[in-house]
Amino acid sequence: MSAALLQAFSMVFEPYTILVMVLASLYGLFVGAVPGLSATMAVALLVPVTFFMQPIPAIAAMVTATAMAIFSGDIPGCLLRIPGTPASAAYTDEAFAMTRKGMAETALGAGLVFSAVGGLFGTVVLIVAAPALADFALNFSSFEYFWLVLLGLTCAVFITSDRPLKGMITLLLGLLVACVGLGNPAGFPRFTFGNAEMTGGIGMIPMMIGMFAISEVIRFAVDTLPPGEVVVEKVGSVLSGQWALAKKYPVQILRGSVLGTAVGALPGAGADIAAWMSYAMSKKFSKEPEKFGTGHVEGIVESGSANNSALAGAWIPALVFGIPGDSITAIVIGVLYMKNLNPGPTLFTTNPQNIYAVFMLFIIANIIMIPLGILCIKVAKRILRVPRNVLMPLILLFCIVGAFAINNSLFDVGVMLAAGIVAYLLEENGFPIAPAILGVVLGGMLEENFITSMIKSDGNLAGFVARPIAASLAAVVLLVWLAPLLRKLWLRGRRTASSTAA
Amino acid sequence: MKFNDAIFGAILLALGIVVLAVVQGYPGIPGQQVGPALFPGLLAIGLCICGAMLLAKGGRERHAVAWVRLGDWAASPRHVLAAALVIGAVLFYIFASERLGFLPTAAISLLALMLAMRVPPGRALLIALIATLVIHTAFYKLLRVPLPWGVLTPIAW
Numbered sequence: 296m297s298a299a300l301l302q303a304f305s306m307v308f309e310p311y312t313i314l315v316m317v318l319a320s321l322y323g324l325f326v327g328a329v330p331g332l333s334a335t336m337a338v339a340l341l342v343p344v345t346f347f348m349q350p351i352p353a354i355a356a357m358v359t360a361t362a363m364a365i366f367s368g369d370i371p372g373c374l375l376r377i378p379g380t381p382a383s384a385a386y387t388d389e390a391f392a393m394t395r396k397g398m399a400e401t402a403l404g405a406g407l408v409f410s411a412v413g414g415l416f417g418t419v420v421l422i423v424a425a426p427a428l429a430d431f432a433l434n435f436s437s438f439e440y441f442w443l444v445l446l447g448l449t450c451a452v453f454i455t456s457d458r459p460l461k462g463m464i465t466l467l468l469g470l471l472v473a474c475v476g477l478g479n480p481a482g483f484p485r486f487t488f489g490n491a492e493m494t495g496g497i498g499m500i501p502m503m504i505g506m507f508a509i510s511e512v513i514r515f516a517v518d519t520l521p522p523g524e525v526v527v528e529k530v531g532s533v534l535s536g537q538w539a540l541a542k543k544y545p546v547q548i549l550r551g552s553v554l555g556t557a558v559g560a561l562p563g564a565g566a567d568i569a570a571w572m573s574y575a576m577s578k579k580f581s582k583e584p585e586k587f588g589t590g591h592v593e594g595i596v597e598s599g600s601a602n603n604s605a606l607a608g609a610w611i612p613a614l615v616f617g618i619p620g621d622s623i624t625a626i627v628i629g630v631l632y633m634k635n636l637n638p639g640p641t642l643f644t645t646n647p648q649n650i651y652a653v654f655m656l657f658i659i660a661n662i663i664m665i666p667l668g669i670l671c672i673k674v675a676k677r678i679l680r681v682p683r684n685v686l687m688p689l690i691l692l693f694c695i696v697g698a699f700a701i702n703n704s705l706f707d708v709g710v711m712l713a714a715g716i717v718a719y720l721l722e723e724n725g726f727p728i729a730p731a732i733l734g735v736v737l738g739g740m741l742e743e744n745f746i747t748s749m750i751k752s753d754g755n756l757a758g759f760v761a762r763p764i765a766a767s768l769a770a771v772v773l774l775v776w777l778a779p780l781l782r783k784l785w786l787r788g789r790r791t792a793s794s795t796a797a
Numbered sequence: 798m799k800f801n802d803a804i805f806g807a808i809l810l811a812l813g814i815v816v817l818a819v820v821q822g823y824p825g826i827p828g829q830q831v832g833p834a835l836f837p838g839l840l841a842i843g844l845c846i847c848g849a850m851l852l853a854k855g856g857r858e859r860h861a862v863a864w865v866r867l868g869d870w871a872a873s874p875r876h877v878l879a880a881a882l883v884i885g886a887v888l889f890y891i892f893a894s895e896r897l898g899f900l901p902t903a904a905i906s907l908l909a910l911m912l913a914m915r916v917p918p919g920r921a922l923l924i925a926l927i928a929t930l931v932i933h934t935a936f937y938k939l940l941r942v943p944l945p946w947g948v949l950t951p952i953a954w
Contacts, residue, residue, distance in 0.1 A: 347940045460854075464809060464847045467840050471816065474837045481826050483833040486819070509887075516879040516914070517870035684914035688907050689928055691883060695890050695903075696932055700942040705891050712887040724799055742836040754830045 303651035306351045307659070315348070316656075319356040320663060323363030324671040327370075328678045329686065330377040332511065334364035334566070335622050339507045340690070342500050342630060343697030350634040351652050357630065358653070359660040361623050362414055365566055365602055366668055369406035370675045373399055382566035382602040385574040385594075392590035400672075404533040405540055405592050406599045407668040409548060412541075413600030414661035416552035417559065417607025421614075422654050425643070428615045432640035437751065438759055440616075441744040442768035444737050447562030447618045449775045451730045459779060461726045469734020470741070472497050478739055480746040492706040499629045499735055501698040501707040502714040506728055507622070508694045509715025515687045533669050540596060547577055547597040555601030559608025562733065565621025566602040566609075573601035607657055614638055614650065618737065622729050625736045799866045803855025809848030816841035879913045886910055898947025899937075904929040 306312065319341070326337035337360050345353035368380030372387035373394050383390075383406075393402040435443070452462040475486045476496030487493040541548065551573045558569040577597035578587045587594055609620025617638040619625035631638050636649060643650055671678070698711040718728055752758025760766040816837055823834035855862070870876035886906035894902045907925035912918060936942040946953045 344940070460847060460850060464805075464844070464851070467843045467847065471837065471840050471844070474840070479833045479836070480831070481824070481833040483823060485823070485833055485837060486816075509883075513880060513883055516883045517868060517876050519869045519873060519876060682916070684916050685911060685920075685924055687914065688886075688910035689924075691886060691910065692903055692907055692928065692932060695887060696936050696942070696944070699944075700936060700940065703943055705894070708887065708891050712884065712891075716884065720798065724802075724805065726805075745836065746831050749831045749835075750829060 299647040300651050302648040303655060306648065306652045307355070307655045309352075312352045312355050315352040316355050316359045316659065316663070317667075319360040320363045320660070320667050323360030324367045324667060325678060326360070327364030327367030327379045328671065328675060329681060329683065330371045330375065330379055332686075332690070333380045333507065334361050334368065334382065335626070336507045336511055337361065337364045338623050338626050339500075339504045340693060340697060342504070342626060343700040345630060346633065346701060350631075350636050350649065351656075353630060353634060354627070354653055355656045355660075357623075357627055358656045359663075361606055362410075362603060362657075362660045362664055363667065363671075365606060366407055366410040366664060367671055369403060369410075369599070370672060371679055373402050373406070374675060375679060380567075382570050382605075384567065385570040385598050385602075388588060389574075389591065389594050392588065393592065393595075396590045398590065398592075400531045400533050401536055401540075401592060402595055403672050404535075404537050405595045407533065407665060407672070408537045408541070409551070409596050409600040410603040410668075411661045411664045412548055413552045413555055413602070413604035414607060414664070415658065416549075416600070417556045417604035418654065418657040418661065420556045420604075421607045421610055421657065425611050425614050425650070428611065429640040429643040432615055433644075435640075435764070436762070437744040437747040438762055438765040439768060441741065441748050441759070442765055442772060443616060444618060444741045444744065446768055446772050446775070447612065448730070448733055448737060448741070449772050450562050450564065451733045453775050453778065458725060458727065462730045465721060465726050465728065466730035466734045469731035470738040471734075472502070472731075473735050473738020474742070479742065492704065497735075498698075498701060498707050498710055500626070500701050501711040502735060503622075503626050503629070503732065504694050504698050505711035505714030505716075506718035506732065508690060509711060510718040510722065512687050512691050512694075513715060513719045515683060533672055540592060544593060544596045547593060548600050550576065550580075551597035551600035552604040555604030556608035558601070559605030559620050560611045562612055562618050562620055564605075565623065565729070566605040569605035569608075570598040570602040573598040603661070610653070610657075614642065614653070615640060617740065619733065622732050625732050628736060798868060798871075799863075801855045801859060801862050801864045802851045803859065804864065806848045806850070806852030806855055809844050810852060811848075813841045813844035813848055816844070875913070875915070879910070882910050882913045894947065895945050896947050898949045899933060899944035900929055900949055901947070903932065 322341070323334075323337055326332045327334055338357050341356055341360055345356050348356070364380060365382050368378055368383035369390060370379060372378040372383040373390035376387060376391040378384040378387045390402040390406070393399065448466055452466050453459050473496075475493055477484055477494050478496050479485060484494050554573050554576060555566075555569040558564045558572060559566065574594045574597065577594045578584050581587065581593055583591070583593075605621070606623070609624045612618040612620050613624040613628055617628060619628050628638055636642065636646065694711060695708055698707045699705065701707055721731075722728055748759060760769050820834040820838045820841065823832060825832040825834075870880065886909065889906055890902055904925050907928060908921055911921035911925060916924070933944060937944045
């Protein structure tokens, strides 16, 4: 173990990796702080660059850029009332109210410090839980994996979306895209229309660049709203008063971190959902709920720690089962496969040094977030003034070159454009995008485990619930599927009861 | 651009039916009950069911929700042009970059987009030229991505 640790240490503290982390941090801070560019987009745009790196610097770039972007999304939320990334949206009104009361530095400082605390908490859970889970997962057969993948997809549709039907549709579309090509049990070219490029399947990375970046550029092009105005003229000392806040709200910090890690680990739910849930929870359990919405820091402390701990949480299922916790880890999984670091429990036994290195990267990313974050807040006014009408065309060109660079193929550029237009239209019409991404990423795994299980059990569906863990997972899946129906029945029952009582 | 759910429902229903029809022709694996048609077939049935539900929902709401509703941008020629250019620039790259080369294709696209997004012409030209050269150097020289030279092949560096 110590040899692996040492090896991990030397990989992480190589000058090249450190340089990559610093550059990725600055990039992440910038992308997060510019409204309209999300953390997911930051990672999607990074992929073509990481393609040319060794595995560890590549992961380092993605981990640091995401952590920074999730924090720096707070900056425009606080100063312009426009959240930089969706994960900051939950407490944007609160932070802006604080800015109007002249407390911008407290709001930004709380976002920064407690983001780092939440991130470190999530990392500790990742370090403790992931190896133990991986040990457990080594006993899994195709039956358990089938249910596990189905559970992940089910959660993405039913728990994280307020429109289960539309989520189901985007999930099915994603799974259908995953069917394209030769990658199926019979090696038969499906839906290729005789096109040689399509026999290899639809490239996941160009698709994601399209769905997260091109759709955003289109949205900017048709946005008729005027840009927001920066309210604050000067931001004072960011760190002052944070220790007092930490002493005042220890329960809130812990609760936010725990909830964030748990929500992050749930497939399909990412940092944004963690932040919303955590903010609501903070208000519910607060001693002074009436202060929420008037510029009160308590909710920012709790949901700020939640959104960053969710990032580490999302890596738990990604590393252990190869099942992404959110759309960012979905992209990362694609990169891991490209680097021959196939995620799954065997990664812990065959390549422990890589796992240790990932753990170290998380710790470093969350620590350097504080000094770099302070720097970012200091120059925030300048970043917020970067003209987006210059930035968006540049991002478009970057997307084109990035999609092309993966396979040096113009076909992938076409895939990117099509995915971008479809994603834009779907989102405009209330279809959630995350299930589609999970469908594309997990489609192959779902089909493979389904077909293998069918063959093993000779087509007998009872085989799917013959093993105890498989049966329990099946029961949970069924419960999630039936939950909306049960809720409806329960509500109807209560209504009838109350009307008979009246 | 918002559509009534019924339109999406009809498209998805049609897609499901087409997929079902296509997978009928897929071969089975000898000696096994499951083949390459099973999984996409199940997905297609799912699409048909969801599509039908959406169609019914959209139909019920047809008096309240218009079939197609364009955003505010549709009334503004500037925004229509910008959106068309975003899509046009990618298509232009796909069809022209091999012959014209990366440098001219990228510079023209950037310039057109920035002008459409109201960047002053002088600044737009300068940024388009510099950004094209920087991205080209980063990807072609540093990352070794074979970006095409096209008409500039004689002076390739």
